[in-house]
Amino acid sequence: MTPSRQTTANRDPAERHHAELEELIGRAIDEAGGWLSFDRFMDLALYAPGLGYYVAGAEKLGAEGDFVTAPEISPLFARCLASPCREVLGELGGGDVLELGAGSGALAAELLTTLAAEGPLPDRYLILEPSPDLAERQRQTIARRAPALVERCNWLARLPERFSGVVLANEVLDAMPVHRFRINEAGAVDEIGVTRSDTGFADTCATVSSELKSAVDRLQRQGFATQPGYSSEVNLRLGPWTQAIASPLETGLILVIDYGYPRPEYYRAERSQGTLMCHSRHRAHDDPYRDVGLQDITAHVDFTALAEAAGDAGLALAGYTTQSNFLIGCGIDTVIAEAAGDDPMKLADLSAGAKQLLLPSRMGERFQIMGLSRGLADHDELSGFQVRDLRDRLALSGTEAQRR
Incomplete structure (x- = not known):
């Protein structure tokens, strides 16, 4: 059974945190009759107020945390993203940048510094951040690295009512809760949920919900997820999220950067156990019930589903490619040369970071970038999407493909 708060009073803070969140999730399972959807479990594990992984005050990003993102690996990432930002802000004659979940603040600080040097600066740099701990870290990072620009930053509790500019x-999306399913021996769809176990929590199957059943039926009509024993996940929150982001956007560009696949690759038969992964202290594993509250839980992004949701929300598909292609298209080689100058040590350091961002075995192919736009005159000419356009890999239907 899950340890009680009384039995954990003398443990270290991390162990107490883990036990308290386990207790909270255990109560949710009991209140739900002994079975909890994985979507709800993941939501509590990552975002339960005061206890979830992303809202509790532990170090998560960087060398001392659990994982490193592209902006922490190298300033080249932000300097390249400045190119499409400049193009959009220039076309609009102004506008804002809105970053969703700004991590350590490294991307905001470097992007603002680059735009300040090359122009144009956004009218405001808005940050939507659910974690108070991370919001404070972001303020400190920007104040330290871009002190003259910190006043341009505003932290939001909710999306703005109206917005023009660039959304980052x-x-x-990889940290958005997902539903899990499996195809049973009879060929029917079961939903994988969570129950209590002697060691904490465990998978258990139940009758699939109507919404998840509809999503899996659609996959099967397209030839995916059909063989007995196959299991994977579906992000049922993706459509509402896309609509929520698109609704206030009057004119501008949304750039989504994440690890994921187009649908034919995501649900290929060989990927029969889905994409769920956990990260702790720079180690990856596939057990979401280990160290609940102390580890990240992620699932890859179905970029075809994102493109479909964007079309339903009235957005145009401005581009889709790998991170490597995108950064090359943004002129990363020129950025390196200009930043390094005649300093061989600086050149070596920047080149090492570039390898992490570009190599297929690192982030270059695993991470994908999708551009979604509204009201831009030249959305097909944006920097980053000109080297190699991979929109055909999304296998969109004729109607969806026409929305490009």
Whole structure:
């Protein structure tokens, strides 16, 4: 059974945190009759007030945390993202940048510094951040690295009612809760949920919900997820999220950067156990019930589903490619040369970071970038999407493909 708060009073803070969150989730399972959807479990594990992984005050990003994102690896990432930002802000004659979940603040600080040097600066740099701990870290990072620009930053509790400019979602969707399913021996769909176990929590199957059943039926009509024993996940929150982001956007660009696949790759038969992964202290594993509250839980992004949701929300598909292609298209080689100058040590350091961002075995192919736009005159000419356009890999239907 889950340890009680009384039995954990003398443990270290991390162990107490873990036990308290386990207790909270255990109560949720009991209140739900002994079975909890994985979507709800993941939501509590990552975002339960005061206890979830992303809202509790532990170090998560960087060398001392659990994982490193592209902006922490190298300033080249933000300097390249400045190119499409400049193009959009220039076309609009102003506007804002809105970053969803700004991590350590490294991307905001470097992007603002680059735009200040090359122009144009956004009218405001808005940050939507659910974690008070991370919001404070972001303020400190920007104040330290871009002190003259920190006053341009505003932290939001909710999306703005109206917005024009650029929206950045770097490694946001992978942390969105998902539903899990499996195809049973009879070929029917079961939903994988969570129950209590002697060691904490465990998978258990139940009758699939109507919404998840509809989503899996659609996959099967397209030839995916059909063989007995196959299991994977579906992000049922993706459509509402896309609609929520698109609704206030009057004119501008949304850039989504994350690890994921187009649907034919995501649900290929060989990927028969889905994409769920956990990260703790720079180690990856596939057990979401280990160290609940102390580890990240992620699932890859179905970029075809994102493109479909964007079309339903009235957005145009401005581009889709790998991170490597995108950064090359943004002129990363020129950025390196200009930043390094005649300093061989600086050149070596920047080149090492570039390898992490570009190599297929690192982030270059695993991470994908999708551009979604509204009202831009030249959305097909944006920097980053000109080297190699991979929109055909999304296998969109004729109607969806026409929305490009």
